[in-house]
Amino acid sequence: MDDGRRTTMDRSRRPPAPTARHVLLAGGGSGGHVFPALAIADALIARGWRVSYAGSAQGLEARLLAGRDLPFYALPARPVVGRGFLARGRALLTLARSALAARRLVRRLEVAAVVGTGGYVAAPAVLGGWLARRPTLLFEPNARAGLANRALSRLASAAALAYPQTAAELRCPSTVTGVPVRRDFFAVPDDLPPAPPWRLLVLGGSQGARQLNELLPAALARRSAAAPPLSVHHQSGPQHVEATRAAYAELAERGLAVRVEPFVDDVAGAMARSHLVLSRAGAITLAELCAAGRPAILVPLALAGGHQRDNAAALEAAGAARLLAGDAATPAALAALLDELLAPSPSPLPAMARAARRLARRDAAARIAGRLATLLGEEG
Incomplete structure (x- = not known):
């Protein structure tokens, strides 16, 4: 597996305790998938947890993560929808290989839970978390759930939503949290x-x-x-x-x-x-x-x-x-x-x-962090 790890230290941020929970965030391809993940990362770090990020080495997420204090790990991924029969077949093969690589990564890093915020790179990370028997949390910001989250909800531990009506489209327990936005x-x-x-x-x-x-x-x-x-x-x-x-x-x-x-x-x-x-x-x-x-x-x-x-x-x-x-x-x-x-x-x-x-929801990222804590047996 191509780990693609990048680490940039920001000494203004408090280092986590050695025994802190470790969460793997995964999402990419567009700012709409990356920026909520960064807001969730801030909320988890505020709890003293460790956070790492999985994405595509060629995606927007790799560039945005380069200047942040988050270890970055590259996972191979391809879009599955709308690319023709052969391309979808190759994408599914890549998904399977990437999910197994994500399982190895989750175990090696001693990750406690995986959070997927969307984009085709999130799917193998969530599947890898499930294969490693870790709690997995999906984030769905739209009133109509995306195809990947609808499929992954059959395996995921829970989902965080922006709209209550989205829960009817998912197969996992869901909580309305709002959309996490960076403090800036x-x-x-x-x-x-x-x-x-x-x-x-x-x-x-x-x-x-x-x-x-x-x-x-x-x-x-x-x-x-x-x-x-x-x-x-x-x-x-x-x-x-x-x-x-x-x-x-x-x-x-x-x-x-x-x-x-x-x-x-x-x-x-x-x-x-x-x-x-x-x-x-x-x-x-x-x-x-x-x-x-x-x-x-x-x-x-x-x-x-x-x-x-x-x-x-x-x-x-x-x-x-x-x-x-x-x-x-x-x-x-x-x-x-x-x-x-x-x-x-x-x-x-x-x-x-x-x-x-x-209309703003200031506590959305904190609510998602709290839901994740509950999945891990802690107080939300």
Whole structure:
């Protein structure tokens, strides 16, 4: 097995006691799977437990873990869904080999429990924990459970959920905990920054969103020259950087302040500097928006089984966001919505920010840590 171990010491963090419980976290492929795991790690470390992380050596998780005080172990993994018969066969063979490697890793590290936060790399780690007869905990942030978690729930000890209705789709005992969010988001100041200029943050997920990359430049081109000044910080995804910069080129020549990056490492800091966020509507992103107290325009991903639209509608109903879905997500509609929300006085954004923060669950990571402690026979 390729252990792929990386360790970076952060001396500001308390070292665990030699006899502390050891938990293996596993999740990757996108920020939506990695960032909840990091929030759970913080809650477990606060209990004095040891934490290690399993993921793909080629995944986003390897880069994000490189600068943290968490040992990282690489597991081979391939996507199983939607890749053709032969590819699925190879993926299942890789899954079996990786699960056996994960079992050896769990035993060698004397891991007490395994937590899977999603992504195809989480499956072999959870299976390895089950094969090693350790308690396993699944995290499911969406109202509609993913295929992997539905399958793994037949073996898992328990699941932590964001929505109560998800329990009906799983075969293991489930607890509603909310979505764990890193503490940095709760540290964002309540008050929005001074304006103008208005600052717009664009988040299409860790891989970017081609629709947003094309939609926003087209919408801004329709705004009046008399519109209040605006600056844009745009996460384009690593595959779309040059195309997105090209889409903004004419606007930049006309004076638009725009910064395009493949990936925003410090999303909490970027939210703190922003007045408004244009984003997809994944469960993790919405939890981060609520924790930071930032209003949003949400353009849900149409191919996400419908759960992104449901997530966005809930925030809109609470007064925390505005929704542009399906055929309504046009440059003209976005331009009009930006003009409405970025009105100098009275601005609707402070009320939207307050509504977002009222939806935040500060204790989600601690509740998941408590559920894990219960599985291990300790007080939650």
